[in-house]
Amino acid sequence: MAVSVSQLRGWNPVLLTGIAEDIARVNNMFDVRVHYVRRTVGETRPHWQGDTADAAEARALAEELASTHLIAAVDAYSAAFGTAAREIDAVRNSVLAVVDSALADGFSVLDDGRVLAPVSATGDAVVDLVLQSDFEQRARGIEAQLKPLLTNAADTDGTCAARLQQAVDTVRGLETTDSAADSYSPQVTAILDGHASLPDDPAALAEFWDQLTPADKDGLAAWDPTIGNRDGLPAVDKSRYNAQLLDTLTVDAKATLDAIEARHPDWMTDTNLPREIGAHTAEDAAALREYARWLDDRDAAEASLAGYQNVHTQLGRDGAPAFLLNIDDSGRGAMALNNPDTAQNIATYVPGTSTVLASIDRDMSRAENLLDAANMASPGPNSVVTWLNYTAPPDLHAATSERFADAGALRLDRFQDGLRAAHDGLPAHTTVIGHSYGSTVIGHAMRDGASLDVDDVVFVGSPGVGVAGAEELSFHGVDPSENATHVYATASVSDPGAWTGGVVPDAHGSNPVAPHFGATVFGSDPDTTQTSHINYFDRGNPGLDTIGAIIVGRGASA
Missing domain, CATH: 1.20.1260 (Ferritin)
Structure with a gap:
């Protein structure tokens, strides 16, 4: 017809x-x-x-x-x-x-x-x-x-x-x-009623989650909208629930910004601003203090909203599919290119100082270059995670402190355990790549009795990783005497930030590229007049190709 x-x-x-x-x-x-x-x-x-x-x-x-x-x-x-x-x-x-x-x-x-x-x-x-x-x-x-x-x-x-x-x-x-x-299962009903708890260990949570029906999972997600941030859940479920949470966080961030701007609508149009010069009365001084607080509050709210909006944009980017593995109300997040649960090789990229969600587009571009380099070395399938799931130091002065690394180390350790627990099939080859202070976070996750369940680590432009030598770092199931074949490091000769380890007071231990440190060192200087602290992951940098080979398990000599 x-x-x-x-x-x-x-x-x-x-x-x-x-x-x-x-x-x-x-x-x-x-x-x-x-x-x-x-x-x-x-x-x-x-x-x-x-x-x-x-x-x-x-x-x-x-x-x-x-x-x-x-x-x-x-x-x-x-x-x-x-x-x-x-x-x-x-x-x-x-x-x-x-x-x-x-x-x-x-x-x-x-x-x-x-x-x-x-x-x-x-x-x-x-x-x-x-x-x-x-x-x-x-x-x-x-x-x-x-x-x-x-x-x-x-x-x-x-x-x-x-x-x-x-x-x-x-x-x-x-x-x-x-x-x-x-239609909830008895186990889920008990959790919703407050008579039981979700398993905290990533491996135990992965096993528990695998037994649930879709209704059970949705019920738990409604009970805890942040459930997608729990380590051990499959990437597909994490991304679905975190996308819903992202919408909520974006609405909240916009409401917060609107409320701040509504406190002083005249200041939004640069009218009735407090006097900044001349003699001030007590009332003038109070107005100036309030104006300074208001500006700080507005800047923070704008940055928060911009961060969530940027994550939205990155989820819809062209190329490899993106999975939102973490997102929270403190401005932390993690996003994978390709599904890590089905990947043969997984790399987690940890950026450094001043990293925020509002600049995640820069870090996602670096992750894309890392994925391309891995794909050139082996078809995989490969996945690269951009891990901004820690509070990074806001500036270089703050980056001399270890507290950001200590807090981030605990989160990174659980995240890697979660990747292992949620993975399908044979274990993947996993690599963690730390740039700048991100390498310090990795080092803190592997020292003082702590260890990471990864195969290799790569320190890029590192100011130090909190230890004097590679043998002080701990991998799951690897004898420290063999660490040289699992710890890689690179630093450009034109990168001043990478040469502070062991030299600048209060820096973070020895320089990982120093001969005595005991890492496998590789080059990253296509042109010493152009390569600096931010160019390691640029296309054309030979160090990027080497990292791609490391990601797929071929090492720095491949």
Whole structure:
């Protein structure tokens, strides 16, 4: 069955696009309100105890889960309209292009797709006979092209209608669905009721999670929206739940910024600013102090919002698929290129001083270069994680302190344990790459009795890793005497930041590229006039190629 030409002319895909946009807008508003309700309940809960409070919490949890399913279904509904609009517009344009071209050449097109040739009337019988034959032949050719297009248009219309109906049925089916809480396993019910806890150990959590149903997992995610940050969960689940958390954090960050700006709307337009020169009264001094606090608060809120927005952008970047492995309200995060759970080789890149989410695009570009270098060395499959899941020193002065490395070391250790626990199949070859202060974090995760469950570590432009020699670093299951084949280091001769180890007071131990340190050292100087502290991961740097070989287990001599 085919549609008619007049029917097809009457189609208006723009209306479908408008419907899709309207549904998406309303759905987003609903999502924001669900988040607001959940946050309100969460803020009330600490001040309300007892059976009634527990019942209210359970009801709010069930309602939020149901709302989450509804939001997802309506989102699919909106997407179905958008897809239908694009497909119908494409088939409509292809048909009308043929029809309008035929009409412009003098042919008549009937509603069912038949094409009538124009009549040749030159007055010369022989010429008219030849021309008419050509017209008739062209008419049959146009008709042969047009009729399948009309049939295809009808098929597309039917497919889109079925898809839309399926989306409608999915949304309607949620109206009569019993509470998801009724389908939770006993283990999950006990956790939601406060009678049990999720396993804390990454390996134990991975084993527990693997036994859960999708409803169980969604229920736990509604109970703990930050569940995607728990080490040991699969990357796919971590990314899905953390993407939802990212939306929440972005909304919260925008609300915080709006509230700060609303404190002094006149200052937003540079009016009524406190006097900064001349004599000041006590009131003037107080206003100046408030102005300074307000500027600091606004700068921090803008940076926080920019960070979350940048993560959103990176999730949608072209190239290898991105997985959001960590994100929190302290501005920390981790993102993988390709799924580490299915990768044969996994590298975790730890950046250094002044690293924040607002600049994660720079670090993701470096991770992309590392992934390309690994792929050149071996097809893998390979995965590279950009690990910003620690609070980095904000400046060089702060980078002389060990406290940032000590705190980050604990988080890095658990993260690597989580990668091991969640991995599918045979164990992957894992490498941790620390740039600048990031190398100090790695060193602290491997000293004083602590160890990392990784195969190799790479120190790049390091100011020191907190130890005097490679033998003081601990790998799981590796004799310290063999560390030289697992510890790699590189530093450009034009990088002043890499030559402070063991020289500058309060620096972080010996320089990893020093001969006495005992690491396998490799070069990273294509041009000493250009290579500096920030160019190690640039394309064309020979050190990048070497790191790619290390990532896939071929070592620095490959």
